[in-house]
Amino acid sequence: MELKELKKEYEVLKKKLDLPSFKELNEDFEIDKISKESGTLIRAIRKIVMEKIVNSLTFIEMLLNPMNAPRMYHPYIQSITSEDKERIDKIYLTLAEISIESLKCEIEYKEKKEADIIKSSFKIWQTLKPDFLAIISKIRSPNSSSQKKERNYFG
DSSP states (O other), X not given: OOHHHHHHHHHHHHHHHTOOOHHHHHHHHOGGGOOSXXXXXXXXXXXXXXXXXXXXXXXXXXXXXXXXXOGGGHHHHHTOOHHHHHHHHHHHHHHHHHHHHHHHHHHSOOHHHHHHHHHHHHHHHHHHHHHHHHHXXXXXXXXXXXXXXXXXXXX
């Protein structure tokens, strides 16, 4: 499906179901990557939105359970503050709730429910972005003064 056609079809859905603008949704969830004709465009859009939600949830899960986390995250994981932990928990619980709600649409198709999940996911994502960006910023440059001291073994 060409981008022009996708935007045209989306505009019809937007008006009918009171969805966010194509531009806003595309900036956060890259819905322009829908490439095939779909009898249920709204479902295809929800699946792309959920792809980002699930990927983000997996990333947050890795921070919460760092057993097999890539080494590049260890300085941050070792310096997580209680404020960071609260942010991470908030993001995790919120994304998990969205993900579980979306599973209902995998079982039973209802256009209105698909639209509701897209709208709520978009709104919730807007509220989570500042906390997510703060965490990513700290991962890029963890605060060395708050890092746990490395223990030396003299044995």
